[in-house]
Every structure is written in structure tokens, then in C-alpha cells.
Amino acid sequence: MSIWTAIVIIAGMMIIGAVIKSRYNAQLGYATDENGNPIGNPQREAALKREVEELRERVKVLERIATEDRDTKRLSAEIESLREK
DSSP states (O other), X not given: OOHHHHHHHHXXXXXXXXXXXXXXXXXXXXXXXXXXXXXXXXXHHHHHHHHHHHHHHHHHHHHHHHHHSSOHHHHHHHHHHHHHO
């Protein structure tokens, strides 16, 4: 086998790998931009953003519940100290 045959085989393997990767990403709903960077599934990203917003609201409610019955300043200081860690 000559060096040129090996180069052609390696290049072919790389091309086949790129095609398989593209097909797999397409099945998952991911695409790439002109630079080859992956672009996520817009429906999934919207669902994740909604979930994050819901979780933020829940955390706000929990903080409010935790601070209603106790010394607000002391508990707020504890929450801030935990955030810093």
C-alpha cells in the first residue's frame, strides 16, 4: 500500500464520520450554522427557558415563605452567605 492510498483511505473515513455525525445530529433536531457550531432545537430551548423561569418563581416564593416568620434581616444574611459559597 502506498502513502497516497493510505491518505485517501483516511480522508474517506473522516468524510464518512462527518456524514454519520451530521445524520445523528439531524435526527436529534440539531443543526449547525455556517461556522459549524451546533444550533439547538428551538422547541426544546423554549421549554427549558420556561422551566427555568418557573423554578426562579418557586425559589422566590420559598424565600418569601422562609422569611415571613423569622427575623427577615438575619435570614436574608444567611441566604446571601450561602449564595457566596
